[in-house]
Amino acid sequence: MASPIKKVALAYSGGLDTSVILKWLQDTYHCEVVTFTADIGQGEELDHVRPKAEQFGVKEIFIDDLREEFVRDFVFPMFRANAIYEGEYLLGTSIARPLITKRLVEIARQTGCQAIAHGATGKGNDQVRFELGAYALWPEAQVIAPWREWDLNSREKLLAYAADAGIPIAKKKDGSSPYSMDANALHISYEGGGLEDPWWTPDDSIWRWTTDPEQAPEQGEEIVIGFERGDAVSINGQALSPFEVLDTLNALGGKHGIGRLDIVENRYVGMKSRGCYETPGGTILLRAHRAIESLCLDREQAHLKDELMPRYASLIYNGYWFSPERSMLQALIDESQTRVNGEVKLKLFKGGVTVLGRRSDDSLFDARLSTFEDDRGAYNQKDAEGFIRLNALRLRTGANRNAR
Numbered sequence: 001m002a003s004p005i006k007k008v009a010l011a012y013s014g015g016l017d018t019s020v021i022l023k024w025l026q027d028t029y030h031c032e033v034v035t036f037t038a039d040i041g042q043g044e045e046l047d048h049v050r051p052k053a054e055q056f057g058v059k060e061i062f063i064d065d066l067r068e069e070f071v072r073d074f075v076f077p078m079f080r081a082n083a084i085y086e087g088e089y090l091l092g093t094s095i096a097r098p099l100i101t102k103r104l105v106e107i108a109r110q111t112g113c114q115a116i117a118h119g120a121t122g123k124g125n126d127q128v129r130f131e132l133g134a135y136a137l138w139p140e141a142q143v144i145a146p147w148r149e150w151d152l153n154s155r156e157k158l159l160a161y162a163a164d165a166g167i168p169i170a171k172k173k174d175g176s177s178p179y180s181m182d183a184n185a186l187h188i189s190y191e192g193g194g195l196e197d198p199w200w201t202p203d204d205s206i207w208r209w210t211t212d213p214e215q216a217p218e219q220g221e222e223i224v225i226g227f228e229r230g231d232a233v234s235i236n237g238q239a240l241s242p243f244e245v246l247d248t249l250n251a252l253g254g255k256h257g258i259g260r261l262d263i264v265e266n267r268y269v270g271m272k273s274r275g276c277y278e279t280p281g282g283t284i285l286l287r288a289h290r291a292i293e294s295l296c297l298d299r300e301q302a303h304l305k306d307e308l309m310p311r312y313a314s315l316i317y318n319g320y321w322f323s324p325e326r327s328m329l330q331a332l333i334d335e336s337q338t339r340v341n342g343e344v345k346l347k348l349f350k351g352g353v354t355v356l357g358r359r360s361d362d363s364l365f366d367a368r369l370s371t372f373e374d375d376r377g378a379y380n381q382k383d384a385e386g387f388i389r390l391n392a393l394r395l396r397t398g399a400n401r402n403a404r
Helices: 016-029 049-055 067-080 092-110 126-137 155-165 242-255 280-296 299-318 324-336 383-403
Strands: 007-011 032-039 061-065 115-117 142-144 180-183 188-191 221-228 231-235 260-266 272-278 342-349 352-359
Touching: 007 016, 007 092, 016 032, 016 155, 032 049, 032 092, 049 061, 067 092, 067 231, 067 242, 067 280, 067 324, 092 115, 092 126, 092 188, 092 299, 126 142, 221 242, 221 280, 231 242, 231 280, 242 280, 242 342, 280 299, 280 342, 280 352, 299 324
Parallel strands: 007 032, 007 115, 032 061, 115 142
Antiparallel strands: 180 188, 188 272, 221 231, 221 342, 260 272, 342 352
């Protein structure tokens, strides 16, 4: 029986997996393939993408510059929440998937495709993120996930398939398969290879964006980041676009060895995974954002945000960016940022980010209240006695009961 799928939109990077998938879709489904490649700041030349797709007869090739949209509409909203997954991971891969999915669906519908396809494996989180997003935006979507269909279940088999099909693939000099890497304006990740042994220590050659902290400059560097409504808008007094802010912080953080991470995380599909990450700009931005919030947010605002943050982070990690609950949380978070304005001064030095100062016209810090010197009547210290006794009432009552 002929396949009902005549045309497929493929999220295409031009790397090993999606290059093989392009040819596999043609061979297996006998369909026309439309390719979409997103420039989200991965820092790689994309000139190779078009000729590789054209080599296999692709006529509709989309290569879109989404760098500003990525940082403005996805990274910055996430950083307003100070989102961290499992206490460490800054969600660099997770936050890129909603944008890629959004544009892939738009292209699929625009070009008359019956389905979309992606290169995420059946063991990972990305398949969930891509497909939950696709169904939220296109309820009738059909999804082709080759890793769940084919028997090319190792990178060596993929390399062999690529060789047979004449697909050019970059390899290490020794011919072995490279790490599985993913990069965008927020981070670069590494999985596979020796990293599959949690005890194995990667050598310094794995890192691409950051200087070894031991080799970083002996002189620290001070910078000032300006914020408006919770978003970074300037560095050292120079107004920058969202992507320019993150790109500049990546360069500064990389120079000073900031943002390396080696973690074992819990995937949504149920297994543990070990990965290495470099997030230099994001590491600086998170520290600075929390510093300006410390001045501008009311105590209960700040504490409520911290209580909600793990839930918000899990929604992004698990692929629920387009869910109603994420939108609801985002509205609350964005409301909290209306007075988060000002500047933060930081020092970057050998892998560390130190806050040196913060200032804001919207500051809630009142030196008259917090001073250890004469506050000239701004605070009546005798009031604290009743406050403490009332809060101790239940503790005293419980202690008396226990003594009976």
